[in-house]
Amino acid sequence: MTSVSSPSDDPVLEAEDLRVWYGTERGPVRAVDEVSFSLRRGEILGLVGESGCGKSTLGRGLLGLLPDGAARDGVLRFKGQDMLTLSPREQGRLRGCELGMIFQEPLTRLNPLMRISEHFSETLRVHEKGISKDEVQRRSLEALRVMGIPPTRFRAYPHEFSGGMRQRLMIALTLVLQPAFVVADEPTTALDVLVEAQIIRILHDLRDRFDTSLLLITHNLGIVAEACDRVAVMYAGKIVEIGDAREVFRHPQHPYTRELLRSTISLSTTGLNYIEGAPPDLTSPPPGCHFHPRCPDAMAVCATRSPEPIDLPGGNRVACWSAASAHGLVTLDAEESAPLEREELSVADEA
Numbered sequence: 415m416t417s418v419s420s421p422s423d424d425p426v427l428e429a430e431d432l433r434v435w436y437g438t439e440r441g442p443v444r445a446v447d448e449v450s451f452s453l454r455r456g457e458i459l460g461l462v463g464e465s466g467c468g469k470s471t472l473g474r475g476l477l478g479l480l481p482d483g484a485a486r487d488g489v490l491r492f493k494g495q496d497m498l499t500l501s502p503r504e505q506g507r508l509r510g511c512e513l514g515m516i517f518q519e520p521l522t523r524l525n526p527l528m529r530i531s532e533h534f535s536e537t538l539r540v541h542e543k544g545i546s547k548d549e550v551q552r553r554s555l556e557a558l559r560v561m562g563i564p565p566t567r568f569r570a571y572p573h574e575f576s577g578g579m580r581q582r583l584m585i586a587l588t589l590v591l592q593p594a595f596v597v598a599d600e601p602t603t604a605l606d607v608l609v610e611a612q613i614i615r616i617l618h619d620l621r622d623r624f625d626t627s628l629l630l631i632t633h634n635l636g637i638v639a640e641a642c643d644r645v646a647v648m649y650a651g652k653i654v655e656i657g658d659a660r661e662v663f664r665h666p667q668h669p670y671t672r673e674l675l676r677s678t679i680s681l682s683t684t685g686l687n688y689i690e691g692a693p694p695d696l697t698s699p700p701p702g703c704h705f706h707p708r709c710p711d712a713m714a715v716c717a718t719r720s721p722e723p724i725d726l727p728g729g730n731r732v733a734c735w736s737a738a739s740a741h742g743l744v745t746l747d748a749e750e751s752a753p754l755e756r757e758e759l760s761v762a763d764e765a
């Protein structure tokens with residue numbers, strides 16, 4: 415599937431050194447750790463990585479939808495305005511109409527006592543005061559149509575819909591507000607392949623009509639390849655690679671991206687937990703590059719110094735000593751560039 419319109423250059427969202435952490439008894443869980451990226455108007459950015467790498471936290475952190483005990487810092491601009499300096503009330507107002515989220519578990523969010531028409535009119539009236547009845551109906555039916563739900567179901571109750579349809583209803587309720595930025599967190603988990611294809615079409619529809627920017631969090635790399643303009647790969651709280659989706663899939667530059675792609679392709683599955691080992695505990699991630707204990711290309715420097723994101727000639731932005739050194743963008747001495755001797759390292763650590 416190809417996109418018919420290209421995203422404009424205006425950044426809608428800009429994150430600089432954004433951090434999100436959860437306070438726990440074991441210490442702070444650094445779920446998002448100095449993440450920087452921007453999203454242009456109408457752009458669809460896929461966010462991938464194994465479970466526990468911080469994808470949902472980043473998505474929720476961008477919208478300010480974090481649980482009590484979580485904190486954010488850094489810079490987060492939406493249409494040029496720094497969100498982190500706004501009061502919770504101002505953020506809430508913005509969230510209502512300009513920012514939207516499509517959740518993993520939609521069923522809990524529909525009121526069983528309210529007809530679908532009432533859900534739409536409540537959503538629209540809260541955010542667009544003074545909107546006429548005719549306009550509510552027109553916009554609601556249009557959102558239902560886009561999601562493939564017949565207008566005859568407009569006055570039905572949530573329990574009269576199948577699970578997949580309820581999920582689509584939730585998406586319609588987000589889209590009816592025509593938000594500028596939407597986070598979709600695993601929107602297709604519960605859906606069959608046909609619906610998945612439909613959702614991809616809808617995402618493009620949304621972008622083409624309203625210039626909506628979208629962060630699509632998913633384990634399904636096929637969807638990212640098909641539906642996204644760019645992809646960000648997250649590992650242990652950091653974006654380790656970001657770039658044009660086709661370029662990243664064709665020429666992955668970070669060893670983690672390569673492993674992620676390989677594990678998916680070789681197993682023909684959407685599960686991504688097949689790279690040897692597991693992502694680290696984010697209360698005490700390994701020093702240096704967080705991926706170094708599992709990295710096939712690790713060098714001595716990787717265990718001690720965290721690599722900064724760097725733009726590679728193909729356009730990918732990658733945080734990896736090995737990739738940067740292969741492109742001649744950093745100079746490492748013989749000791750730093752020696753292959754990482756894992757056993758020796760642990761002996762040396764104990765000494």
Ligand SMILES: Nc1ncnc2c1ncn2[C@@H]1O[C@H](COP(=O)(O)OP(=O)(O)OP(=O)(O)O)[C@@H](O)[C@H]1O
Pocket residue numbers: 436437438443445463464465466467468469470471472481696
């Ligand atoms: N409310 C919370 N309190 C403390 N730690 C949390 C909380 N929510 C998430 N975490 C931790 O933050 C880290 C990142 O979790 P997050 O859910 O953002 O990852 P993810 O990549 O979205 O995973 P998945 O793909 O399974 O949804 C994990 O270590 C997780 O245990």
